[in-house]
Amino acid sequence: MQFKTLLKTLPLLMLAAGLGSAAHAADVKLGLAAALTGPAAKYGVAIKNGFTLAADEVNAAGGVNGNKLQLIIEDEQGKKEEAINVFKKLIFKDKALLVFGPTLSNSAFAADPIANAAKVVAFGTSNTADGITAMGPFTFRNSVMEADVLPVTTRAAVKHFGIKKVAIIYGNDDAFTKSGYDVFKGTLADQKVPVTTTEAYAKGDVDFKAQLTKIKASNPDAIVCSCLTEEAANIILQTRALGMKQPFIGGNGLNSPKLFDIAKGAGDDTIMGSPWSPENLTPANKAFIAAYKAKFGSDPDQFAAQAYDALHVVADALKKIKLSGAIDKDRIALQQALPSVTIEGATGKFAFRKAPAVTGKEVGYDAQQEAIVNIAKGGKFILLK
């Protein structure tokens, strides 16, 4: 009996507490759902750092229209189920004005519909899969799709090395490497570059020599690799052990200093496209890298850069609207202000563009951004000129 009474009064108490804090705080609450533990934590932690850095900067400069930004950070563990839980908590309990994240595309497909139904912006900074922004008008992302980056990378590589034909190797049981492969396949067809052979490997494989021997026999001018860093590094090393000299072409998965920790000089001449590069020496990027190093004592990566930019995009949108205090109204005002934001961030010039239309459905907004093409020289990526 007592327990039942408690169950009845608890929501009321929580509601009262919620109203109480909303009335006093002039903080703008922004939710962040990131994978802070589990295998995707290496991305999630960088994302959290990027957001924290940017929020501190904005607040140190007096906030937005006098309001301080308050990040509410929750761990979604890189799992769909947790992403759903965290989104619900941030939207319905914490009353966040918008939710950043989640970290993985898989999780975004599960959690973003909740935000769309509640008319709250879900802002992804690392979701590159196709179709994310088709989920609804409240889904935004500033992560550049592989579909935008890889054609630019491939064209640059073909020109740089005078490539006539390529071989492909990719991981066929991972959403990211598989979708990268699909994009490469379409791109190579569009650009009329013949593929000599296509080889696959599975998660956990460490011996790629059988596939590489077959690739060697097909005699390509370059090897396209839709792989994660650690696999890519071993693939490169094993290629060299087989006496092959071909350059590699890859996507985001290769964009990590870890590539050279493992492959050392063998990784030279690898061409990789990414929205962000530490070698891109614009003032905004230089300032970001210096501030990140000072705060966290390590070098930032692309995930931190995109998170950092995302907060500045939202801060810019917040400048354009006047918050009423009525959360539903403010959430919609933010959604309407976002598409017109343009900034010059760590990842360069940024703007939104409406996602490709889907019949009978309103869509969200993708990133409109230039890809940066890099080439590995002396154990690091430099800009390909």
Place this chain on the structure above:
Amino acid sequence: MLEQQLINALSLGSVYALFALGFTLVFGVLGVINLSHGAIFMLGSYAALLLIEHFALPLWLAMLAAMLVSGLIGLAVDCLVLRPLRARNAPHLAPMIATIGVATILTSLAQGLFGAENKRFPVGTIPEESYNWGNLHVTAVQIGIVVISFILMLVLLAVMRRTQLGRALRAIAESPKAAYLLGINVEGLFYLTSFAAAALGGAAGVLVGLSFNAITPFMGQPMLHKGIAVIILGGMGDIRGAMIAGLFLGFAEVLTVAYISSDFRDAVGFGLLFLILLVKPSGMFGKVLERKA
């Protein structure tokens, strides 16, 4: 291309065989499918890595020490998990399930201690030379793997076939009760077997870590799957069978990639396993099942 693929297959197959050796030894003597063998293999790799990184041990010494470390872990698993189950005469499934638990604990422990990222042996640990004959490329590591695997396999085979110890072990495999009545120290030899099997697993871990630069807490799982296939193909508990089946699986995988498609690499290995189970359920060289029945 075929010569190169055969060399790839030989080095891959000998790793599978070496891994499966300890696995099959434990089954042969203790009658237990020890599913923590993959985790012990992984810890052997980390043990050598830590010894080389922190104490700058030469590779051969680090490898021996890693075998000792993984052997002791195997012994601990036997004392803490398998022995109590033996003492209680637990049904066959119990030790198998218990070792799944052990594997999960060891993997989580390794993830907590060493992180989830790939580690590799420091540059310079591994001889970087490679030998070329025309289009054929063989690295020193590949030669090392094949040679060390074969030495360990032949030593084990000789011990089993030619020594008093081997005779005692085979007697236990036949019937622990009869062996006990004959005055054989059955419990002691169970410990020794668990130790030796884990040490062999650790050696395989070091060799895989050396050749593929990919030491992770999760490296044991895929290897365990192959190991299960190998010991079933070779006949559960049969050491010679495990050697031949290990090499066979290596060749099957590599030739699948070469002549069919890399998409079917794992499918062909396990498809063959299925076929053999249909045709000869005791495996290619197995007698154990009939014997036990």
